[in-house]
Every structure is written in C-alpha cells, then in structure tokens.
Amino acid sequence: MSRRNRGNSTHEAVLRGIHGIRRHMAAWSIADKVILCLSAAALVVAIAEWIMNPPHTVVGVVGAMLLCVALALLPWRGRLAAWMIVIIGVIGDMSIGFDATGPSGTWALLLAMVVFGRHPRIPECIATIGITMASVTYATIRYPEIMGYGIPNGIMNFGIGLFCVYLIGVSIWYRERQRAQQEIRHQMEQAQLQLMAATLLHDAVSGSLTRILITAERMKRERPDDYARCGMEDIVGYATDALHKTHQAIEMVHGGGSAANGTGRFTLLVAVRATASSGDRRLHELGYHGETLIQGGCNRQLDDRGYAFIQLLHEIYTNIERHCDPQCSTYRIHLRFADDAVTLLQTNGTATSEQWVAHYSIR
Numbered sequence: 603m604s605r606r607n608r609g610n611s612t613h614e615a616v617l618r619g620i621h622g623i624r625r626h627m628a629a630w631s632i633a634d635k636v637i638l639c640l641s642a643a644a645l646v647v648a649i650a651e652w653i654m655n656p657p658h659t660v661v662g663v664v665g666a667m668l669l670c671v672a673l674a675l676l677p678w679r680g681r682l683a684a685w686m687i688v689i690i691g692v693i694g695d696m697s698i699g700f701d702a703t704g705p706s707g708t709w710a711l712l713l714a715m716v717v718f719g720r721h722p723r724i725p726e727c728i729a730t731i732g733i734t735m736a737s738v739t740y741a742t743i744r745y746p747e748i749m750g751y752g753i754p755n756g757i758m759n760f761g762i763g764l765f766c767v768y769l770i771g772v773s774i775w776y777r778e779r780q781r782a783q784q785e786i787r788h789q790m791e792q793a794q795l796q797l798m799a800a801t802l803l804h805d806a807v808s809g810s811l812t813r814i815l816i817t818a819e820r821m822k823r824e825r826p827d828d829y830a831r832c833g834m835e836d837i838v839g840y841a842t843d844a845l846h847k848t849h850q851a852i853e854m855v856h857g858g859g860s861a862a863n864g865t866g867r868f869t870l871l872v873a874v875r876a877t878a879s880s881g882d883r884r885l886h887e888l889g890y891h892g893e894t895l896i897q898g899g900c901n902r903q904l905d906d907r908g909y910a911f912i913q914l915l916h917e918i919y920t921n922i923e924r925h926c927d928p929q930c931s932t933y934r935i936h937l938r939f940a941d942d943a944v945t946l947l948q949t950n951g952t953a954t955s956e957q958w959v960a961h962y963s964i965r
Contacts, residue, residue, distance in 0.1 A: 631778060641674070647705070662701035668690050671686075676717065680717040683714070692734065698745055727768055870908040874915065874937060878937070881894065884919065885923060890926070894936075897936075897939070900939040902941070930951060931952065935948045
C-alpha cells in the first residue's frame with residue numbers, strides 16, 4: 603500500500619470514528635453532555651497534577667494511568683468507569699504510605715458518585731460509600747499527617763459529601779424519568795388522536811360510498827333505463843375505486859408503519875373501545891339495531907397483531923353495513939379480553955325486506 607493510500611485510509615477511519623461519536627451523542631441528554639464536560643475538565647486537572655507532582659513508584663504510575671483512562675471512559679461507559687475510579691481510589695488510599703504523589707482522585711470520585719446516582723441501586727450505593735469510607739478511615743488512622751482528615755468529624759463529613767453527590771445523580775435520574783414519561787404520554791395522545799381521526803375518516807367516507815353503491819345497485823335493478831341514461835356505471839366505478847383506496851389508506855394509518863416504528867404506544871383495549879364506539883355510532887345512524895359489549899381487561903400494547911385485530915373489527919362493522927337489512931335484523935358483537943387472549947363473537951339476523959339488496963359485494 604502506498605503512502606497516499608495509507609493516508610486516505612487513516613483519514614477515512616478518523617472521519618468514520620467522528621461520525622460514530624456524533625451519532626452516539628445525538629441521543630444524549632443535557633446531563634450526559636454536562637458529565638462529558640466535567641469528565642474532560644477532571645481529566646485535564648489529573649494530567650496537570652501528574653505533570654507537576656509525578657508518582658515515583660510503579661503502583662503510583664499505573665494508578666495515575668488507570669485514573670486518566672477511567673475519566674476518559676466515564677461519559678461512554680459510566681458504571682464500569684465509575685467502579686474503576688472507586689477501586690483506584692481504594693488502592694491509592696491503601697498504598698498512600700508508599701507513594702503519596704500523583705494526581706488526586708477526589709474530583710473523579712465525585713463524578714463517579716453522580717454516575718452511580720443516575721442509575722440508582724441501593725446495594726451499589728451502600729457498597730461504594732462503604733468501601734470508600736473504610737479505605738479513607740484506614741488511611742487516616744495509619745497516616746493522619748498525609749490524609750489530613752479529622753477523626754471522626756472529618757471522615758463523617760467526607761461520607762456525607764459523597765452521599766449528597768450521589769443524591770444529585772438520583773435527582774438527575776428522577777427528572778430524566780419524568781421527562782421521558784411526559785414524552786411517552788404525549789406520543790400516546792398523538793397516537794390516539796391519529797387513530798381516532800383515521801376511524802372517523804373511515805366511518806364518514808366508507809359509509810357514504812357504500813350507501814352510494816347500494817343505491818346505485820337498487821336503481822340498476824328497479825330502473826335499468828334510468829341507470830344507463832344517467833351514466834351510473836361510471837359513478838359506480840369511481841365510488842368503488844375511491845372506497846378501495848380509502849381502505850388502503852386506513853390500513854396504512856393503522857398498521858403500515860408498525861414494523862418500522864416498533865410496538866404501539868397505547869393499549870389494545872383503548873383502540874378496540876374507540877373502534878367499537880365509532881362502529882356502533884355509524885350503524886345506529888344508518889338505522890341498525892344492536893350493540894357491542896366489551897368485557898374484561900388487558901394491558902397488552904398495540905402491536906402488529908393488535909392492528910390486525912382492529913382491521914378485523916373494522917371489516918365486521920363494514921360487512922354488517924353491506925349485507926344486513928336494518929329493518930329485519932339485529933347485530934350483536936361480544937368482545938372478552940384477558941391478559942393472554944381476546945375472544946370475539948358476532949351474530950346478526952339474515953332476513954331481508956323487499957326494499958333491501960339481498961347481497962352486494964365489492965371487489
């Protein structure tokens with residue numbers, strides 16, 4: 603490989619790395635970016651202390667190197683880097699009598715406690731504070747002139763400070779969780795509005811077009827001359843095509859993007875209740891008699907199977923409208939929900955009056 607090709611490969615690798623970092627940081631919150639800045643500042647301070655007061659033992663040099671690595675990894679591998687900082691601090695306290703030089707890990711330890719607080723776990727909090735307090739207490743008793751902490755007030759204040767910093771991380775986690783919950787609620791409301799709008803559109807357009815087609819079919823049977831003279835064949839073709847495209851559009855709204863966007867943001871029961879209420883209202887306006895009964899409860903999210911079930915329910919209401927005589931039949935739809943199953947039972951009469959089309963279907 604020539605020198606120019608190696609240079610181009612290196613340049614492309616650097617650009618890919620920068621692009622990957624930017625893509626990873628695009629989903630970061632403000633707290634993540636603040637921790638990144640504080641980690642960079644603590645890393646600069648650690649390197650400066652290392653230069654001004656370099657360690658003179660192998661343990662000190664290795665500890666300083668690992669501390670810098672942990673600070674560099676803290677924004678990317680939070681808990682792992684935080685545990686590295688705690689362990690390095692413990693080793694530094696235990697070996698302070700051999701080498702008290704090198705960078706101080708106080709700022710790094712405080713940042714580590716904030717990271718622990720952002721993912722709160724009580725055993726982890728107790729373990730980190732307990733281990734740190736034990737090592738500081740040992741070093742203070744063994745080398746009081748180096749540590750400079752008072753016993754017991756200084757050590758207690760140090761532990762309280764660590765716990766307060768941990769609570770800062772907990773408060774950040776709590777605010778982020780509230781913000782995420784608000785965003786989810788907003789998405790749920792938007793999804794419900796979209797579903798309701800799609801249902802209303804289906805009810806208005808599909809019902810009206812179906813009535814047009816049924817009226818045209820009756821006219822064709824009873825007055826074929828008027829049917830041909832008025833050009834009803836073209837009108838039926840336009841209405842059939844519009845009805846088919848309306849069904850396609852509603853299917854896209856209900857389930858077209860579910861595979862790409864993941865599972866739904868609200869429950870199947872909410873969607874079924876909205877669909878059933880709209881279907882009953884449309885049928886009652888057309889003069890049908892009947893009801894939809896929904897029993898049981900279910901917390902399952904609206905996923906691909908849920909969208910298919912909603913589509914099936916739409917088809918049931920549409921079939922009742924197309925094929926049943928409102929004067930001579932009554933429909934019943936019974937939906938029973940459980941955590942692991944949904945049961946649907948539908949019945950309707952088959953009698954027809956003389957004014958009603960006995961059978962009509964749309965291709």
